[in-house]
Amino acid sequence: MTRHPSEATLLAYVAGTLPAPHSIVIRTHLALCGDCRALVRQATELGGALLEDQAPAAMAGDALARTLARLGEPDRAPPPARVPVTVEDFATRRWWWIGPGIRLMPLIRRDRSDARLDLIRVAPGLAMPGHGHTGSELTCVLQGAFSDETGEYHAGDVAEGDEDLDHCPVAMPTGRDCICLIATTGRLRAHSWLARLVQPLVGV
Numbered sequence: 001m002t003r004h005p006s007e008a009t010l011l012a013y014v015a016g017t018l019p020a021p022h023s024i025v026i027r028t029h030l031a032l033c034g035d036c037r038a039l040v041r042q043a044t045e046l047g048g049a050l051l052e053d054q055a056p057a058a059m060a061g062d063a064l065a066r067t068l069a070r071l072g073e074p075d076r077a078p079p080p081a082r083v084p085v086t087v088e089d090f091a092t093r094r095w096w097w098i099g100p101g102i103r104l105m106p107l108i109r110r111d112r113s114d115a116r117l118d119l120i121r122v123a124p125g126l127a128m129p130g131h132g133h134t135g136s137e138l139t140c141v142l143q144g145a146f147s148d149e150t151g152e153y154h155a156g157d158v159a160e161g162d163e164d165l166d167h168c169p170v171a172m173p174t175g176r177d178c179i180c181l182i183a184t185t186g187r188l189r190a191h192s193w194l195a196r197l198v199q200p201l202v203g204v
């Protein structure tokens, strides 16, 4: 494993500001990566120490109500001991056909932060239709490997993209299907007619 989330993304995870789908992708990587786990632990401890140094302040009268209202927002739980999303968890669920050799399984459909979580499965050697994004994209490889304009990604690796990234990921030609957990915000900007045709059907 050589491709890790950026420090900014790990800190956003610690601060609890990532959308829930993006948090799940980071938690998946953390379960597999001791280096990033150590970084998250340090950042969490540092955050706690900073809070301890603060002078006590009176709480607002509605603090409890506001805290309760935030239940269900992106979680700030510590890194998990096991991988939160594995291919085996979804072995019996249905994949959507979205192109030759390409299948998609929606896991979280567009939440209130306009983010979604999908599994994408690409047969060896096949390319995803080229696309750009209107928001951020966070990918963790669960099985197989792929490459795009930014490099090669193997199991456990994380790829990060934003609205400037326009890429055409290709699954490695040998081995098993490449299966990725992908969190996105905004919409895909598909180049091909086929992708544009399928896009409304699966909602990406």
Ligand SMILES: [Zn+2]
Pocket: 003, 004, 005, 029, 033, 034, 035, 036, 037
């Ligand atoms: Zn890492």
